[in-house]
Amino acid sequence: MSVNDSRAWWRDAAIYQVYVRSFADGTGDGVGDLAGIRANLAHLRELGVDAIWFNPWYPSPMADAGYDVSDFRDIDPAFGTLAEAEALIADAHALGLRVIIDVVPNHCSAAHPWFREALAAGPGSAARELFWFRPGRGRNGDEPPNNWRSIFGGPAWTRVEDGEWYLHLFAPEQPDLNWTNPKVREEFEDILRFWFNRGVDGVRIDSAGLVSKDPSLADFDPARPPVPHPFDDRDEVHEIYQGWRAVADGYPDPRVLIGEIWLPDVERFMLYLRADEMHTAFNFDFLGCAWDAGALVGVIDATLAAHAPVRAPATWVLSNHDVIRHVTRYGRADTTFTHQHRQHAAPSDRALGTRRARAAALLYLALPGSAYIYQGEELGLWEVEDIPENLLQDPIFRRTHGAERGRDGCRVPLPWSGSQPPFGFSPPGSRAPWLPQPARWRDFSVAAQCGDPASMLELYRAALRLRRTEPALGDGAMAWLPAPEGVLAFARAPGFACLANLCGRLPTDTAVWLRTA
Ligand code: NOJ
Numbered sequence: 001m002s003v004n005d006s007r008a009w010w011r012d013a014a015i016y017q018v019y020v021r022s023f024a025d026g027t028g029d030g031v032g033d034l035a036g037i038r039a040n041l042a043h044l045r046e047l048g049v050d051a052i053w054f055n056p057w058y059p060s061p062m063a064d065a066g067y068d069v070s071d072f073r074d075i076d077p078a079f080g081t082l083a084e085a086e087a088l089i090a091d092a093h094a095l096g097l098r099v100i101i102d103v104v105p106n107h108c109s110a111a112h113p114w115f116r117e118a119l120a121a122g123p124g125s126a127a128r129e130l131f132w133f134r135p136g137r138g139r140n141g142d143e144p145p146n147n148w149r150s151i152f153g154g155p156a157w158t159r160v161e162d163g164e165w166y167l168h169l170f171a172p173e174q175p176d177l178n179w180t181n182p183k184v185r186e187e188f189e190d191i192l193r194f195w196f197n198r199g200v201d202g203v204r205i206d207s208a209g210l211v212s213k214d215p216s217l218a219d220f221d222p223a224r225p226p227v228p229h230p231f232d233d234r235d236e237v238h239e240i241y242q243g244w245r246a247v248a249d250g251y252p253d254p255r256v257l258i259g260e261i262w263l264p265d266v267e268r269f270m271l272y273l274r275a276d277e278m279h280t281a282f283n284f285d286f287l288g289c290a291w292d293a294g295a296l297v298g299v300i301d302a303t304l305a306a307h308a309p310v311r312a313p314a315t316w317v318l319s320n321h322d323v324i325r326h327v328t329r330y331g332r333a334d335t336t337f338t339h340q341h342r343q344h345a346a347p348s349d350r351a352l353g354t355r356r357a358r359a360a361a362l363l364y365l366a367l368p369g370s371a372y373i374y375q376g377e378e379l380g381l382w383e384v385e386d387i388p389e390n391l392l393q394d395p396i397f398r399r400t401h402g403a404e405r406g407r408d409g410c411r412v413p414l415p416w417s418g419s420q421p422p423f424g425f426s427p428p429g430s431r432a433p434w435l436p437q438p439a440r441w442r443d444f445s446v447a448a449q450c451g452d453p454a455s456m457l458e459l460y461r462a463a464l465r466l467r468r469t470e471p472a473l474g475d476g477a478m479a480w481l482p483a484p485e486g487v488l489a490f491a492r493a494p495g496f497a498c499l500a501n502l503c504g505r506l507p508t509d510t511a512v513w514l515r516t517a
Contacts, residue, residue, distance in 0.1 A: 009098060010202065010256045010279055010370060011313040012474025013050040014464055017374045019321045020057050020079055021065065021434060022413040028430035030422070032413060034080035034088050040416070041091055043446060047378060047457075048464030051098035053204050053258075055321060057085065061111050063173035064152075064395055065321075065411070067102075067206060068109035072191045089199045098201040100258065105188055105240075106207045107174040115175050123164050130184060131175050132167035133160075134217065147219045148230070153399035167217075169210055169231065171395045179211045179240060192247045192255075202248075202256030202279075205241070208272070209261045212236040233261075233268055241277045258282070258315075262339075266306040273312035280370060283315045287323065291335040291356050291509075293486045293502040300367065304478075307369075313475055314369035318360055319377050325410045328383035330356035344405045345385050354380050355509045358459055359500050362511035363488065365463045366498035368476050373460070376414055379444050380456035383409040387435060412437055417447035466513065472496035491516065 018037060026035025034057070044052060056066035059076045066076065075085050089099050108115060114130050121127035123135075134145035136159065144157035145165050157165040158172040167176045177184050192203065212234040220230055228234050241257065248255040259281035263269045266285075272278050289299045303314045318326045324344075329337055331353025332346050357380060365371055387408055389397070394406030413433040416424030419442045422433045442448065449455035467473045472492035483489035486503025495517030501510055 008254075008279075009050065010258075012476075013098070013370045014048070014365070014467060015051045015053055015100065015370060015372050016044055016047065016049040017053045017055070017320060017372060019055050019375055019411055021055075022411050022425075023375055024414065024416065025422075025426040025430060025433070028427050029078070030426055030431035030433045031078050032425070033078065034075065034084045036425075038084070038088050038091055041095055041097070044097060045095045047373075047461055048468055049097065049373060050468075051100055051201065052092060053100040053372075054102065056102045056104060056206075060109055061173060063109070063171050065393065067104055068107070068111075068171065068174045069104050070109040070111040070113075072103075072108075073194050086198055093199060099199065100202040100204055100256070101195055101200050102206055103188070103191065103195075103203040104206040105177065105179075106210045107168065107170060107176045110173045110175055118166075119160055122162055128164075130178055130181055132178055132213065132217070133164045134167075136163065136165050146217050148217075149222065150399065152396050153401075153404070167213070169207075171399065173395075176213070177211070178213075179236070180215060185240065185243065189243060189247050192244060196248070196251055196255050200255070201253075202258060204258045204260060205244075205278070206260055208241070208259040208278075208281075209233045209237060209263060211240060233263055233265075238271060238274075238277060241272065245276055245278070256280070266302060270306050270310055270312075273307065273310045275310065280313055280315050282317050282320075282372070284317070286364070287317050287319070288337040291330050291360070291502065293488050293500075296363075296488060296502075297480070304368065314367065315372065316364040316367050316369060317372040317374075318357075318364060319374040319410065320372070321374065321411055322407050323410065325374075325381060325383040326360065326377065327353040327357045327380055328385070329353070330360065342404070344409075348382075350382060352509065353382065354456070358456065359502075359509050359511035361456075361459060362463060362498060362513055363500045365467055366473060366490075366492065366496075366513060368474070368478050368492070370474075374410075376410075378457055378460040379415070379446065379449060381412075381414075381441070381444060384412045384435070384438055385409050387412070391435060393435070408435055411435060415441040415445035415448075417445050418442070463513075470496060 021032045023032045024036030024040045025032050026039055027033055057075050057079050058069045059071040059074050060066045060068050075082050092099050118127040118131055135141050137143040141163055144155050148156040150156045152170050159165045168174050209232055214230040220226055257278040259272050259278045261281045262284050285299050289295050307314045328348045331348035331350050392408050394408050396404050396406035412435045413425040418424050421437045423445050425433050449457035472494055478490045478492050481489040481491055488500040491497045497514045497516050499512050501508055
């Protein structure tokens, strides 16, 4: 298969995101696990997806739900064992499902042996060179080395016992790795081989644009960051991922690199998708776009125009484990999303949001490229905004002293069946799910929706089935059709059209697929 070969599976795959803690609990401890996933793979096959992306499943103290990895080559005991992961990969492959795992290069856990060693070895040691340790400022070195702020709130530096400070762009339990150190680079290429050798078909690269830092670690004004930015989207990152691409291409069935890159500048974004780098990256402009015909046309056109020169496929994504679920977003007066403006608890009309989510499903699954489905969106689940504060787990909640609720509301365990929590998420007699499920989810379980032609689940199933069989869908070109204001209409050859009506006049917020020949 050649680079960016049009027959490459990932160019038009429908990829289902499994948030491991919340998909299905096979062992009864109230936390999702690999046993639960293995027992429910049939759901994914029937849904009609082509691949599964698993959020981090590695051993972790879970300070950031597994994005604080203490061993990149094993499975957290709460989720299962390495042997189970291998069996899961084999099960998925037997059902024709590809497997993508999350790799987290920007940081590891403070419990990772490298960081423990760095703490023990002390200032000036080679072990500290794997991270960003610095003396503090101020008279006794008791002020952080610079003014950088953590993305989760608070300073980006924590002081250790001997007086040095270390950098963490996220939680203090997630020390940033120093990618100028060749040992870090070798280690991650080896981690990739470890999983690729076990049959993993691709990796989702966490916080991919953040890994390189300006070694001067100078202060900057966050309202007017310098160019290049001290830690975001620096030119040095590209060489790292070119190295990863060489590893991925070293396999007879090349493995896929998928970037998590939040960048407002499309031209900079596309640099990651050059032929010798990543294969695809999440389209967060589309995710954050208002439910508005003009705005959507603008994002779709800009996406396709930017991807064309590098011949990378576009991706389409509505939700994931970091954002407010789109049923809730689309029911609000302001339907946009940014991390800075999450609008927690802003009033949301669920019926309206659901109608729009149905239309959005037909719209995004008809666009050229690959599409992501975040677990539960196929059930029409909404953001759970009333989780009691003492149960919230996201470090964002505590790091911002409650000013931000964080992301738990989109991570609530899935409802599978039955009329009471845990709705089949765990076997009978288990511990309560790690986050409470709304009672109303009894009507939104897989079992409740299965066979109901009006349900979100059956809509996704029908659309994904057609997506697989219609030659016009997936990778390829699209052409806008003349349409009244507020209506998106486009053709896909051969003989297919998608119409989405957002004009405000009935039947507004609906979409249809048409066979035109
Ligand atoms: C992005 C992940 O999607 C998010 O869940 C995580 O908290 C941060 N990266 C840090 O790893």
